[in-house]
Amino acid sequence: MVSDYRYKPQVYFAATFIVTYAFWFAGAYLSFQDDKNGLYLLFMLLGLVVPFLISHFMIFTSKNSNLKREFINRLINLRLIKPRMLPLFFLIMPITVIISILLSLPFGGSISQFQLANGFSFSTGSVPVLIFLMLTACFEELGWRGYAFDSLQSRYTYFMASVIFSILWSLWHFPLIFVNNFYQYEIYHENIWYAVNFFVGIIPMGVFVSWICIKNGKSIPTAILFHFIINICQEALNMTQTTKCIETLVITVIIAIIIVLDKEMFFSKVSPIPETQNLAPGTQKPVSEAH
Numbered sequence: 001m002v003s004d005y006r007y008k009p010q011v012y013f014a015a016t017f018i019v020t021y022a023f024w025f026a027g028a029y030l031s032f033q034d035d036k037n038g039l040y041l042l043f044m045l046l047g048l049v050v051p052f053l054i055s056h057f058m059i060f061t062s063k064n065s066n067l068k069r070e071f072i073n074r075l076i077n078l079r080l081i082k083p084r085m086l087p088l089f090f091l092i093m094p095i096t097v098i099i100s101i102l103l104s105l106p107f108g109g110s111i112s113q114f115q116l117a118n119g120f121s122f123s124t125g126s127v128p129v130l131i132f133l134m135l136t137a138c139f140e141e142l143g144w145r146g147y148a149f150d151s152l153q154s155r156y157t158y159f160m161a162s163v164i165f166s167i168l169w170s171l172w173h174f175p176l177i178f179v180n181n182f183y184q185y186e187i188y189h190e191n192i193w194y195a196v197n198f199f200v201g202i203i204p205m206g207v208f209v210s211w212i213c214i215k216n217g218k219s220i221p222t223a224i225l226f227h228f229i230i231n232i233c234q235e236a237l238n239m240t241q242t243t244k245c246i247e248t249l250v251i252t253v254i255i256a257i258i259i260v261l262d263k264e265m266f267f268s269k270v271s272p273i274p275e276t277q278n279l280a281p282g283t284q285k286p287v288s289e290a291h
Helices: 009-030 039-048 050-060 066-074 083-107 130-155 159-172 174-179 183-190 192-215 220-236 242-260
Strands: none
Touching: 009 039, 009 050, 009 130, 009 159, 009 174, 039 050, 039 130, 050 066, 050 130, 066 130, 066 220, 083 192, 083 220, 083 242, 130 159, 130 192, 130 220, 159 192, 174 183, 183 192, 192 220, 192 242
């Protein structure tokens, strides 16, 4: 977060929601038109990149050199990533999935959930699902971590910023339940409570991604990779939707424990990473700007 810049969260989120919803509702309509079956994906991809485009527009038209410099540093400086966080980074989601499956067994869950899935649980037309999942992680986090989260954190504690962001992030996905063959559409028509769980589950997951990002110097590549790991973990095994409901509870408990153990950070508005710390080569502040 840059202290000498006035963030505009209302402008950012209003623009992001309006433009994204326009593209995605248009894509949802086209997804049911057989003669235009390939065109809807263009609208879905355009909506996906909206947070990224608006974030970059607000950063690079801000006339604030510190804001631009910090964004570039967080994007390219791999020294922000903390090696001690790597085991947690790579293992926490697979472990969460395994625990959720184990907890589902006494309630009738099948042991076959530990088997690798034969394919993905949804379709994205001519775009391979794996590529779509990677694009989702990249463009979302380039926007959310590029500007959105900092704009909230400039006004609230980390806890409140994380919760507000996660609720908005959940609502941002709403049009996807109307897109033919998309994951959200499939689970909504299977059972409305599965769709409710999807949107509720995004909230603790959003807090989780925010915490991982913050603990790694707000590194954007860290957020992108962790987001991708989350996506893959949801698709890798034959996990049922009932087990995913259990997973939401497991993640919520984990986040509650993390908040208790790291309450000083969560309830502080002071960035744990000084703006001048660990700057990538070529992004150092001029001496006259250091303060």
